[in-house]
Amino acid sequence: MNPILTVAAKEFRDDFRNRWTIALTILFALLALGIAWFGSAAAGRVGFTSFDATLASLTTLGAFVIPLIGLLIAYDSIVGERDDGTLLLMLSYPLARGQLVAGKFLGHCGALAAATLAGFGLAVTIMQWMQPPEQTMQAWLQIARFILSASLLGASFVGLACLISVQTADKSRAAGLALVGWLVSVVLFDLALLALLVVSGGNPLERAVYPYLLLFNPVDVFRLVNLTALGDGAGNDLLTGMTAHHVYPPALLYALLLGWAVAPFAWALLAFRRKEI
């Protein structure tokens, strides 16, 4: 078997053994069911309501949770081996450094994607079984798109975690940096954009630039992919406010999300090749 797949299979199995995959599956299923059931509680009723509203809330929540999980699952993938003294052993085997990082990246992405599919799949199955709403092809497509984009978002942060893991000297520093990475991409980036928007006071030229600034953050691309597809009224957050007058070609968004899924990993690959062992 190809060494990348051998390493990936081990990491995938390890995530199962460490209960990561099962815990994430349950977490995703509970989140989805909770949001679906209590999503309309403010309006005075509970129960499975519209898929659109549920997916919109899930997107907002997923944008917080999935990056964190991607970082947590993989931040120690290389630096952990260095701390444990197994890195030198692994590199004494007939595999290139890039193959080791690629195997770890693929294994963790696979585990995260499997948990996403299983968790949200389980939730959708339960919703179907308890209260089958009139399902349209459109709704199924939206669910599929959500699961796929969530997996790509996860890959982006697993890649970022690999990069942090390659570049740091010990595990605790890697964990700290991972948290900073999460804070910046999930909270601070949007806050900074919002501040810019307020300060600029709606200058038309700047307003034209903002929608493109959003594309520099995979978390925002993930939101755009899901929320713009849901149509009006689905989301009411900052994002829809900022992009109200802007239409992104879906192909561009998917290409960007895919690019974001690969870019941090590619950087990690290059950085590890140059590292002195």
Added chain:
Amino acid sequence: MNHPIECHALAKHYGELAALDGISAVVPRGQVIGLLGHNGAGKSTLIKLILGLIAPSGGRLQVLGQSPWRAHALRRRIGYLPESATFYGNLSGRELLDYLARLKQAPRAQVATLLERVGLAHAADRRVGTYSKGMRQRLGLAQALLGSPELVLLDEPTTGLDPQATRELYRIVGELRADGRCVLVSSHLLAELEPHIDGALILRQGKLLAAGSLHALGEQAALPAQVLLRPRELAMGELLARLEAGGVSARPRPDGRLELQVPRAGKLRMLRELLADPAIVDLDVREPTLAQLYDWLGAGPPSTAEVAA
């Protein structure tokens, strides 16, 4: 035929620091060679160069006929036991070897055979995290032998092993030698290593102090043999006087014996005379040890002044 390891003027610099400085040596097939030197002498750097994990800064290095730097496929023919080996504690011994065998594209049937060979068959399905230090070291040896490598690098292999496990390890090393493989053993434990090696590479502060068979190194150093004499009762004074008259300095030891330093050149003649001496009831000859050779070469740790320089 090429030697498994050949290096010429091999150097590795980290900025200003010369971790290895112009090493030229060959390591022949079918031999066990000790890689000796104090901490920081350059042993680990040499091992990393041989494994192709770092690039040489200068000189030439050939391992099994090719340059090892980034030659991933070459590592299928090399086995390596890292110093104080740690492994994935969540896997069982068998799972770990299975994984590593797959990475090395070694026959999976070797896993059971090797576990048996290092005496871990009974613990094969236990988690490695529950293994003792000695068991982990034996597992490390087993993984180093996956794929029947032509060159085996053992870095401090007996750390944490009890005397019996140490004997077992050197028995396996002996089998590898008999099998025509080349084994490079790095160790601080000179007395333990000495009976098991054919030759040595001795490093100090990145330079090669000496290389060759133990016999040739001994000849080169021409260290005196040590002879211990037990005099007949009440004959100590008489014997001491006679030896000193003959120009031999002898030192009485607390155990009642006399210790002589006998130069290599006249050793046999001197021994004949001593054997014929009626005042001597017992005699022991000790050849210079690896540790004495090591001291003679000045291979010990650098002085503070040298470090500062």
